[in-house]
Amino acid sequence: MSERILVSGNNAVARGAIQAGCKYFFGYPITPQSEIPEYMSKELPKIGGIYVQSESESGSIYMVYGGGLTGKRIMTSTSSPGLSLMAEGMSYLAEQEIPAVIVDVVRMGPGIGTGGQGAQTDYLQVTKGCGHGGYHAIVLAPASGQEIFDLMQLAFFLADKYRGPVMVITDFILGQTEEPIELRTLDFGPLPEKEWALTGKEKRGGNRVTHVAAFFTYQGILNYHMKLIEKYAEIKRAEVRYEKYLADDCDLLIVAYGSSARIARGAVDMGRAKGFKLGLFRPITLWPFPVEAIAEGASKAGRVLVVEDSQGQLVEDVEASVKGRVPVHLLGMWGRHNVGGGGIIHPERVIEEVEKLNER
Amino acid sequence: MKDKSSDVKKVTGRPGLRLQSLGMYCPGCHYGIITRVICEVIEELGVAGKAIGLAGVGCSFGGAPMTIDIDWTSCPHGRAPAMATAIKRIYPDAMVLTVQGDGDLGAIGLGCFMNALVRGENLTTVFLNNAVYGTTGGQMAPTTLLGMKTTTTPLGRDIKTNGYPLHVPELAATMRGVAYAARCTVHTPANFQRAKKSLKTAIQKQMDGIGYGIVEFVSACPPGWGLKPLECLDYISERMLEEYPLGEFKNLDKTD
Numbered sequence: 001m002s003e004r005i006l007v008s009g010n011n012a013v014a015r016g017a018i019q020a021g022c023k024y025f026f027g028y029p030i031t032p033q034s035e036i037p038e039y040m041s042k043e044l045p046k047i048g049g050i051y052v053q054s055e056s057e058s059g060s061i062y063m064v065y066g067g068g069l070t071g072k073r074i075m076t077s078t079s080s081p082g083l084s085l086m087a088e089g090m091s092y093l094a095e096q097e098i099p100a101v102i103v104d105v106v107r108m109g110p111g112i113g114t115g116g117q118g119a120q121t122d123y124l125q126v127t128k129g130c131g132h133g134g135y136h137a138i139v140l141a142p143a144s145g146q147e148i149f150d151l152m153q154l155a156f157f158l159a160d161k162y163r164g165p166v167m168v169i170t171d172f173i174l175g176q177t178e179e180p181i182e183l184r185t186l187d188f189g190p191l192p193e194k195e196w197a198l199t200g201k202e203k204r205g206g207n208r209v210t211h212v213a214a215f216f217t218y219q220g221i222l223n224y225h226m227k228l229i230e231k232y233a234e235i236k237r238a239e240v241r242y243e244k245y246l247a248d249d250c251d252l253l254i255v256a257y258g259s260s261a262r263i264a265r266g267a268v269d270m271g272r273a274k275g276f277k278l279g280l281f282r283p284i285t286l287w288p289f290p291v292e293a294i295a296e297g298a299s300k301a302g303r304v305l306v307v308e309d310s311q312g313q314l315v316e317d318v319e320a321s322v323k324g325r326v327p328v329h330l331l332g333m334w335g336r337h338n339v340g341g342g343g344i345i346h347p348e349r350v351i352e353e354v355e356k357l358n359e360r
Numbered sequence: 361m362k363d364k365s366s367d368v369k370k371v372t373g374r375p376g377l378r379l380q381s382l383g384m385y386c387p388g389c390h391y392g393i394i395t396r397v398i399c400e401v402i403e404e405l406g407v408a409g410k411a412i413g414l415a416g417v418g419c420s421f422g423g424a425p426m427t428i429d430i431d432w433t434s435c436p437h438g439r440a441p442a443m444a445t446a447i448k449r450i451y452p453d454a455m456v457l458t459v460q461g462d463g464d465l466g467a468i469g470l471g472c473f474m475n476a477l478v479r480g481e482n483l484t485t486v487f488l489n490n491a492v493y494g495t496t497g498g499q500m501a502p503t504t505l506l507g508m509k510t511t512t513t514p515l516g517r518d519i520k521t522n523g524y525p526l527h528v529p530e531l532a533a534t535m536r537g538v539a540y541a542a543r544c545t546v547h548t549p550a551n552f553q554r555a556k557k558s559l560k561t562a563i564q565k566q567m568d569g570i571g572y573g574i575v576e577f578v579s580a581c582p583p584g585w586g587l588k589p590l591e592c593l594d595y596i597s598e599r600m601l602e603e604y605p606l607g608e609f610k611n612l613d614k615t616d
C-alpha cells in the first residue's frame with residue numbers, strides 16, 4: 001500500500017497535481033486557497049518545475065493558457081472573486097481546446113465574499129460556463145481529502161483527453177480540513193500525442209503549428225461549433241460520475257455535493273437510526289450533470305431534498321432533471337446554525353427539515 | 361539569341377519566411393512592411409526553428425500568424441505578455457515574440473505588459489503604434505496625438521477628457537529588467553534598415569538571456585487617419601515623430 005499522510009484539502013490539491021505530473025503552476029493569493037500556491041512555490045522547483053506568481057487572476061489564467069499551449073500539464077487555483085477574473089481566459093481555453101486544470105476553493109459570494117468562511121455559491125458559475133460564448137468545462141466536485149487527491153489526477157487526464165479546461169471545485173471546509181490520504185498513483189490509460197503543442201518548428205521537423213481564432217481555421221464557423229457540440233455530447237455520454245448511499249431503498253432522496261454531501265451523509269445515518277428511509281445521491285461531476293440517474297432515483301424515492309450551502313443553485317439542475325415528476329425541496333444556506341460567516345448546516349438541521357417534510 | 365539567364369542576379373524577393381497569404385491589410389498600411397522586417401530579422405538571426413510568435417488582437421492578429429512561417433498563437437486582447445511568460449519559462453531556449461497594437465498593449469494590456477517587465481521576463485515585443493484602434497474602425501488609442509480626430513474624438517483628442525499620449529519604450533526603459541527599448545519607423549528605406557537593426561538587437565538580447573526588448577514601430581493607418589497612403593508618410597514625419605521621437609532609449613549588455 002502507498003504511504004498515508006494527514007493533510008488539508010488544499011494540500012491534497014497540490015499533491016494530487018504533482019502526482020499527475022503537473023510541474024507548472026501560475027497563481028495569485030486569495031483566501032481560502034493560498035496554501036496551494038504556497039506549497040507549489042516550495043515543491044515545484046525541487047522537481048524541475050516552475051511556480052510563477054501572477055499580478056492577478058487574469059494574469060494567472062493567461063499564463064495557464066500560454067503554458068497549456070506547450071502541451072505540458074498546467075494548473076492554477078483560486079477562490080470565487082478570482083474565478084470571475086479568469087472567466088475570459090476559460091472561454092479562450094475552451095475555444096482553442098487547450099488542456100488546463102483550474103481549482104476553485106469557493107468562498108461565500110457574491111462580490112468580495114467572505115475570505116475565511118465557506119459556502120457553495122459558485123455552482124452556477126462553474127457549471128454554466130463562467131465566460132462568454134457558450135462552452136463547457138468538466139467540473140469535478142470531491143467530498144474528501146482522498147477524493148480531492150484522486151480527482152486532481154483524473155482532472156489532468158480528462159483535460160488532456162478532451163482538450164479543454166477542467167475544473168475541480170472545493171470550498172473552505174474541504175480546503176482547510178485535515179484528513180488522512182493515501183498517496184496512490186492512478187492510471188487512467190493512454191492518451192494521444194499532443195501534435196498541436198507549440199514548441200518551435202525545429203522540434204517537429206520544420207512543420208509549424210498555429211493556433212488562431214476559430215473563425216480563421218475551419219471551413220465555416222459552424223463546422224467548428226459542430227465539433228465542440230459533438231465533443232460535449234461525448235463527454236455527457238462517457239464521463240458522468242456520482243455516488244449513491246442507501247439511495248436504492250429510500251423514500252426521500254437527498255441530493256448534495258462536496259462538503260454538504262458529507263453533512264448529508266451524516267444526516268442519512270442519523271435519520272435511518274430514527275427509522276426514516278433516507279438515501280443520498282452525490283453528483284461527483286457537476287458538469288456533465290447526472291441527469292438520468294437523478295431522475296431515476298427521484299422517481300423511485302418519490303421525494304427529493306436538495307441540501308446545498310447556497311441561495312439555491314444546484315437545485316435548478318435537480319429540478320430540470322426531475323422534470324416535475326416528484327416534489328423537489330430545498331434546504332439552502334438559511335439552514336446554517338448561526339447567522340455569522342462561520343455558520344454551517346448541521347446534520348441535525350437536515351433531520352429537522354426531513355421531519356417537517358414527513359408531516360406534510 | 362544568347363541565353364542571358366546566368367547573368368541575372370536576384371537582388372531582392374519575398375523573404376523565405378513570408379507566406380503567400382491573402383491581402384490582409386489596407387492599401388498603404390505599414391504592417392506589411394513591418395512583417396518583412398520581422399521575417400528578415402528572424403531569418404538573419406537563424407532563429408525561425410525556435411521562434412514562437414504571439415499575436416495580439418488587432419489588425420496584426422489576423423496577419424502575423426498567416427504571413428510568417430513560424431509557430432504562432434493568437435492571444436486574447438492585451439494578454440500576450442502573460443502567455444509569452446509561461447511559454448518562455450517552459451522553453452527557455454525558444455525565441456518568444458509578441459506583436460501587439462497600441463490599443464492591445466497600451467490600453468487593455470498595459471497592466472499585463474508592465475507586469476511582465478516587473479517580473480523581468482526575457483521576451484521580445486513588437487509594439488505597433490498607429491495612433492488608433494485600426495481594426496474596430498479608427499477609435500482613439502492611448503497613443504492618439506493631441507488634437508487628432510478619431511471616430512471617438514470627433515473634435516480632436518483633448519487633454520481634459522482624453523489625457524495624454526502614451527510613450528511605451530520610454531516607459532519600458534525605466535524598468536530594470538528591460539535590456540533594450542527603441543522606437544523606429546519603416547516610412548523611408550533608411551528607416552527600414554534602422555528598424556531591422558533595432559529588432560535584431562532586441563531579439564539578440566533575448567537569445568543572450570540579457571533581458572526584455574521592446575521595439576515600437578510608428579506605423580501608418582490610412583483609413584484610421586483619413587489620409588491617402590502618401591499623405592501618411594508626411595504625417596509620420598511632421599506630426600507623429602514630433603510626439604514620438606525615434607531612437608534607442610535603452611541598450612544594455614547586462615541587466616542586474
Ligand SMILES: Cc1ncc(C[n+]2csc(CCOP(=O)(O)OP(=O)(O)O)c2C)c(N)n1
Pocket residue numbers: 417418419420437460461462463464465488490492493494495496501
Ligand atoms: C476584450 C476585448 N475588448 C474589445 C475587443 C475589440 N477589439 C478588437 S481589435 C481592437 C482594437 C485594436 O487596436 P490596436 O491594438 O491599436 O490594433 P490595430 O488594429 O490598430 O492594429 C478592439 C478594441 C476585443 N477583441 N476584446
Ligand code: SF4
Pocket residue numbers: 384385386388389390391419490494495580581582583584
Ligand atoms: S485598419 Fe489600419 S492598421 Fe488595420 S489594416 Fe487597415 S491600415 Fe492597417
Ligand SMILES: [Mg+2]
Pocket residue numbers: 418461462463488489490491492493494501
Ligand atoms: Mg492601433
